[in-house]
Amino acid sequence: MKPVMVVGGGISGIQAALDLADQGIKVYLVEKTPSIGGRMAQLDKTFPTLDCSSCILTPKMVEVARHENIEILAYSEVLEINGEAGNFKVKVRKKPRYVDVTKCTGCGVCMKYCPSKVPDEFNLGLSERKAIYIPFPQAIPLKATIDAEHCLWFQKNICRNCEKFCPAKAIDYEQKPEDIELNVAAIIFATGYELIADHSLLTDQYGYGRYANVYTNLEFERLVSATGPTGGEILRRSDGRKPKNIAFIQCVCSRDIRMNPNCSSICCMASVKEGILVREHHPDIEVTIFYMDLRAFGKGYQEFYDRAKEEFGIRFVRSKPATIVENPETKNLILYYEDTHASRYKAEEFEMVVLAVGVKPVVPDSFVPIGEDMFAQVKDPYLDPVASPKPGIYVIGMLNSPKDIPDSVIQGSAAAMKASILACKS
Amino acid sequence: MSKPKVALYWCASCGGCEEATVDLTERLFDLVEAVDIVFWPIAMDFKREDLEKMEDGSIDIAIINGGIRFEEHEEMVKLLRRKSKIVIAYGSCAHLGGIPGLANAYPREEILKFAYEEAPTVINQDRVRPMKKTTVDGMEFELPDFLEYLKPLDEVIDVDYYIPGCPPTPDLTWEAVSKLLSGEIPPKGHVFGSDKSLCHECPLNETKPDEIKLEELKRPHQVVLDRSKCYLTQGVLCMGPVTRGGCEALCIKGGMPCTGCFGPLEGVYNQGAKALSFLASVIDIEDEEKYREMLEKLGFDPIGWFFRYSLAKGMIYRKKGDGE
Amino acid sequence: MLSPKYVVLKKPDLSNELIKLGGDGIKKCYQCGTCTAICPLSKTQTVAVRRMIKKVQLGLEEEVLGDPAPWLCYFCGDCNETCPKDATPGNIMDAVRKYQIINYSIGKFAKIFYDKAYALVSLVVMTIIGLLGMYIFHGEMVTNVVDIDSFISSEILHDAGLVLLAYIVVVMLVHLVNMYRYTKRAIGYGKSAPLGRWISEFFRILIKEALFQSRLLCEEGRSARYFAHIGVIWGFILLFAATGIHFISDSFGLGVPETVPRLVGIIGGIGLLYGGIYYLIRRFEKKELYAKASHLHDWWLLALALGSGISGFLVTIFMYANMAMATYIFYGIHLLFVFYLIVSAPFSKLVHMIYRPFALWFASVWEVEEV
């Protein structure tokens, strides 16, 4: 049985890797960032059960780390794929961490002494990390990484604090990128998604980036998270004060002909969940969700939505606000919208606005064919929805189409099944 | 060889346990034949002085019923302990605190206030209360003081064996006594009765389905019980599962669910909590509101239901019992 | 608030008719309401662009015909710009305006101005009538000096003017009655307003909206368009006033100096020319949104307004230059243009100058609670 490669260490990639490894198949799990975990690691809680996201994800991550059949290639990227189904030759570049992972114990001493501060990607820039860092406490592998772009040694040839203080003597400034070639039977791409945050619509129409108190949903997720930059306190970017009311705007950069005609599938429930989290912790904050069609389609979602309305008193307004104007003194935000159920035009002031920004897949270069809708093409949307038109290559999770966690997990397992058939034949 | 010397004493109890001894009926004669009763204030004229006069360890078996509520009880049982080789806690009150132990739900002051001032049948305008020392007609009297809490026997003295029940059944009493007399000495701390719960000997155990799911709870007076079917499955709280067997399911046979007088099984640290836990496990109501409604209708009384005999004997409670 | 009446869906293919009139965004709109929310007029009065589109999509013909909303819209194009579905709500509003003009008109006669062939035929017919009229009624032309009366006598012109005035009044009355009926049913259903309100609103709208176009001004950055439109409106008013002064002075022998109406006319003409040329350029540029979608009826109005303005100017110039023949020829052309303008007025886009204030009037009387 040949090994299988999984590219992307988010929840669907993790699931695919585990299901393959459990069948006795060797798996290479390639992850671009220093740690596996993906988007789910950034979430506070998950709908509709309100399970703490890391609490349910971390055990899976640990399982991956401990599994004898899984080799994690974190901080690595696929460079080249040659060969064919059953016999791929994949060139993977292990980027230099400048830390000897066999020695590093993840103690975090280096991070304490590093003087260089960098916006923290894990918290979407809402806080800072150091130039040597572990992205989050549950990271796997729990190893430090030097971000050479911001490291004083690499930039200005000074400091070397981490080397001085590392109790395990694990720092190695001389590390070079290492290219390895792997022979695998199948490749599963689970490269995940990012928010469509670069569109001018966000800035022009909704003032994101111009107005301090406009957030994206992922930023807000970090903001309500107990592990986030504020320790779960909801505080405004402009004045660090708790807002009296929050508006969530759905379908920003989704269902919009200008950049993304698809429905992003997850934002409605994510906003409902975030609304519930807000109301649970701070019943004095009013929450309004502006939606067009509330896509509570999954198991338990409608019930969750009903609870949000009845139990948590979240206000739902059927509308797509047209524009946001900031009150320059209070930094409050005035939303102009039509409540389409009442056919009423309204201008309403909110102290914080969260934009449910749509998603786009992170596309793995030229390795998989991409459709017009930005998402990866599939061989047969009905019979083989996880297979790319290229034989032996599978596309799952958000790369495949917008989907929630359960669907991503299911696709991970399904792709593992398909890949295992191939691996067993070769 | 002289006959074994036996002492009997009662503390805070209703007297039922003494009755239970009498319920040995003709076996009582055998007992009297076999032993020498050296101390039994309720039946014969013995005084404290008589006991004090005896040599330490000269009594073979002391059978004590009732919980410890007065200073007098405390003194007497300590005395008995000194004089006896074996001490048996007899009946629920000595074993677990029993019904009088329910008073532990209230502080001493509240109990006295109610009993001497507020109870509807009391006329006591001067609010006279029993005092430790009272002078009547120039004579000073001393009364034993009312303790802060009621304690089971083993919290005051070392107890060797327990005969549970409210009251213990004559058969069990006879079995225990004859076992001890025959020299068949169980390990210290042994509780007479069955090692399994009442269900094991319950005639209705057969009728219990594999899975119990209760949609409603009822009190015995709210329902006409089908006496051929497990009471618990009929929605009536039966403490059988959480109570030591050994009584031969007398109440069950009499048409009443078990109230738990035999106390918890070995290894169960808190009978009431366990009862609450098992009952919660079998109630099949998802809706919280419905739950609340049911309890309201029921007149839910967790202490009376689950801790009827064992309130004085809680694991955590014991620490507080010392007045800490 | 839920409407009290029951609407039976009788004309489900209404969408197709509106699509023909330029409202093809109907096939895109998913009812998000962005258009209503972005509409600058929403701040003062709910224009409910989205609701209008929905009514069209569903085929609520009577509701569509009775909705004054399209007349409140100035086609600024903000909605088109922000629409996430590119449904061009502004164009849909424009299409509804046309649909209403057609349906309010007698025998739906206005249809012809939305069809090139019919419009051409009507142009030819009117030209023939006009030329024939001039041929029959023209006098002995004095060629050495300019004497307009000698080309066609002012009495004849005055009589013709009176006939046309009567025609306009009668036809417009019929159209307005139609408009009232539809509007009453749609937005005034079961409502009654006190007479005082009718009167006060009439004057408010006449002055604020009709004469000074306050709505158009309410948006900053659009003052050029505002002045152009004011130019056209006041151009027409002044020209009409000039004609009126001349007529009244003549008819009653008041002896108002010839220069007064002429001066008024010239000022009016300048306004008209300014506005007309402004619009012409914009429509050719196709930059602003209203100008992107220019239809036959837009060009028609523009051509007539400019034609009558320019020809009138030329007449004046030639007159002062004392070029008799040129003056007469252009005078003839000018009269033709004016004739076209007047005859087509109740059916063409020009009618908006009546419908818009009336729609505003009805809306402000009946939709009070909507504000």
Added chain:
Amino acid sequence: MSSEEVKVEGACPTDEVRIGVYVCHCGLNIAGVINVKEVVEYAQKLPNVVSAKEYIFMCSAPGQDLIREDIKKCKLNRVVIAACGPEMHEPTFRAVLEEAGLNPYVLEMVSIREGSSWVHYEDPEAATEKAKDMVRMAVARARNLEPLEKMSGEVKQRALIVGGGIAGLASALDLAERGFEVHIVEKKPVLGGHAARMGQLNVEGRKVSGKDLVDYLVKKVKDNPNVHIYTNAEVTKVDGSIGNFTITVKLKPRYVNDKCTSCGKCVEVCPVTAPNEYEYGIGERKAIFLPFEGAYPNQYVIDPETCTFCGKCVEVCPEGAINLDEKEKEITLEVGGIILATGHDPYEPPVGEYGYGLSPKVITLHQLKRLLSEDGPTKGELVIDGKRPRNIVFISCVGSLGTTPNANQYCSRMCCSASLLEALHIKEKYPDAQVFFVHKDVRTYGKDENLYWKAIDNLVKFVRFEESPKVTVGKGEVKVEVEESTIQERLVIPADLVVLVTGMEPPKEIEELRSLFKVGCGGDGFLKEAHLKLNPVESLTGGIYLAGTATGPKSIAESIVAGSAAAAKAASLLSKDTIEVEPIVAVVDEDKCSGCGICVSICPYGAISLEKKEDGTRVSKVDPMLCQGCGTCGAACPSAAIQQNSYKDKQIIPQILAVFER
């Protein structure tokens, strides 16, 4: 009082308890806050502790060496490690114990990092004191830890798939191609489930119908020698547990054998008619019938419920393929894993709900799909009451979102897309038809948004309601009255056809399935997954996996993916010869158990059963292969007879009492 006073039964594995305590610095994670040295000194003084040490990283190789050496040198028989939570490193240290010759289960990890240094970083002194408390408690617990042995069971490398719908077929095909033997048991006489009757699935490109998909899968499955198909069969008994199930299957008589050539002569003579359930009640069938064209097996079947056994068919059958005396058979299957692909039922509106059953002009979406299917009763022609409908009104959320008193609360996920698809088919076929979609939210999630946009583009009329619409059935006339909420108008739509967009419901036999396979159901009535998000195709019962709509509404493509996913889970199990389970499971003390059955009622994994002993009394029995070690039974057991290894009262109670020992 001290913990010694609590009676603890059961002897320790060796006479003298010798505990080693190891406190980790975790770099600065612990040592940066807690005074580790102080904790170590404190630990040294605790009873039974013979060695207490600290190290910067206990999990590192030198740290592990230190423990190993100590175990040998000090003859330790219990180990306490005060470091991080057990999640990551408990297995590491268990391995250390094993290598040093100790049973791996006499290890106790105490999380002074997550439990103290991380949360009390502002107060190092208090954190140190808390760490001491935690170590003392851990030592108290460690004293009574027992060595445990891992358990293992054999795995039969075969799978049972219950349900031959699209999800079941997908699972079967994947497992068979992976090389495992698969048994498909389908209750109906034919494979394909609902998917086979779903008609066209797309509007553009290569036309795909549900039937095409089923045909493809059936052909592949049929040709695979690893697959055994039993149609008209039902599972009647399930014995055993994960890795080793014994399944009893009842093969119901079909009365027609494979000599049948589907000539149809029997149908002509059959005198009995019944509504055709395969066409969702449109039209009728005979008692002997072919469920639908091209079904597999393509063989007639007699429905014994309606058949009068008159024998006319036997007389006319030229092949002699009919045998009315055929009897029920029973077979047993030995399998390692089970996939439940038991599907759903469409919601059936009661008569009168939205006029259903009162007029032929009111039908369900499933019926419409049959009418529009090329292989349907009208060969794809939409004809109602002899006429082609012009105004067609879809009413969505029938039976979902609590729109009627009878309806379910949940959203059926697929209905919006499915009905818009049919609306587009109608528009394509009959461009002059007016289609109204009366809806609440349009939930065309993900890429299906495309369908919504297409429907708008094709002038499908969307009518949004908050209050459920009213359907009035007059004389040959049907009217839909609805309050259009976005324009606040009361609309009356004269309808030639009303299509009730019905949702999905758990199948009627869900209760039987539940008790047969010991799987749970959620609040919506569908089978419950082990974890809604991260274990969506596994049931709480080991070795039983869930595919397709068994767990809730799904599209065809989603069902197929779920089928493959369930297959992956089964493949993980079947690819092993034996399965090992953690010995941290519940154990019953038969001497104490009175057979009250409380534990049986509460076990979420169906791992406990009551067993009758020779003396007639009952005792609980735990199947260690099924037990997941959740401890629920231990908490509920009224006699303390059922306890969980490593978490017995004698281990936990001293730990709790140690809290108060200061």
